[in-house]
Amino acid sequence: MSSTSSETGPATATAPVVPRHAASVLLLREQDGAVEVLLTRRHENMSFMGGMWVFPGGTLCPADLASASIATIPEPAQLKCHRLLDLDGVALPATTCLGLAVAAIRETFEETGVLLATTADGEHCGVEELARxxxxxxxxxxxxxxxxxxxxxxxxHLDVRRLLYWSHWITPSTVPKRFDTRFFLASLPPEQIASVDAIEATEMTWMTPAALIAAAHDGTMTVSRPTLYNVMELDASVRQHVSLDAIMRAEAQREAPPVLPKVVKGEQRMIVMPWDADYPMFAGSGVSQGMSYPQRLRTLPSRTSER
Structure with a gap:
């Protein structure tokens, strides 16, 4: 899903791999009146999504759940942290929710150098602190x-208030490396500049959602379905709300139902989304048949084919 550095083991013949928690960030800025999103290109030699353009992100690690990490989030912000649900609609433990926020900010810093943090009095992280x-x-x-x-x-302190919960994607059950990924929006803090890490990523670019969609469709950029669908949603929001501030205000309370695609193998490999009318008929783990999806998702393609 996201640009993860940890991987799951192989699936068994009887049960799918349990997906690992992960977090990813759509980092946004407004440049010359246009909203742009940051993408990094993973190293060609990476075993997971090698060579693909992705958002900063990675798996939840034990350090993100440690008390020292949770303590970097001010208590008032901890109380307002996103309360995330699992695939069955059950609330995740508060520590897991907070840990995913830590993971999102940590991975964004590791991969882009952008730090979503403030001083004790709420000021943006200073140049000297950031340099160290x-x-x-x-x-x-x-x-x-x-x-x-x-x-x-x-x-x-980690500025988790900058994280807007955007979407929830789970890797199909037939795939050997699976992630349960929470996507967040965040605006680029003032006076910070993104820089590629040169470890997992080899390139970095800011693009408008419309330009990225066009590049994905004409094959000049290779992106995964979660990346493409998230950008398609972002593009719709940009067209509706225009400015970055308006987007962040309008999307603050958005629904984020779980998206668990199914892979259907035949002459052509087909990916079926949960809002497809025939989704329950296909084999593989899926979302509850009672799950409802907002119109913004149901306007997106419900199935796509691959050779």
Whole structure:
């Protein structure tokens, strides 16, 4: 789903792999009156989504759930953190919800250098603090527990309020590497500049959603379905609300039902979305038949084919 660095093991013949929790961020900016989203291109040699254009993100790791990491989120913000649901509509533990917010911000920092954090008095992270954290960026990639330590040393707090819960995608049950990914929107903090990490990613670009959709369709950029569908939703929001501030206000309380596609194999490999009328007829793990999807999702393609 997202640009994960950890991977699941192979599926057994009797049961699908249990997907790992992950978080990904659609980082947005407004440039010359146009809303743009940041994408990074994964290294060709990566076993998962090698060479594909993705949003910053990765798997939830134990360090994200540690008390030191949770403590970097101010208590008032902890109480207002997104309460996420699992595939069956059951609320996830509060610690898991907070850990996913930590993972989203940590992975965004590791891969882009952008830090969603503030000082104790609510001011944006300063240039000097950010520069010192950038010196540890590579170390944090291999030792994620250093992220909380570094924030504490700089007396910074994670600004989870900048994360707008956007969507929830689960890898199909027939795929050997599976992720249960929460996607968030976040606006680029003032005076910060994104820079590629050169470890997992080799390139980086800001694009309007419309330009990315066109590049995906004409084959000049390779993206996954979750990436494409999330950008299609973003494009619709941009066309409706125009400005970044208006988008963030309008989408603050949006529904994010789980999207668990099914893979149907035949002469052509077909991907079927849960809002497809025939979805329950196809084999594989799926969402509850009682799950409802908003019109914005039901206007997107319900099935696509691959050779």
């Amino acid at each position: 954290l950038h010196e540890r960026r590579r170390a944090i990639v291999s030792q994620p527990e250093l992220f909380a330590t570094s924030l504490q040393e700089e007396r910074l």
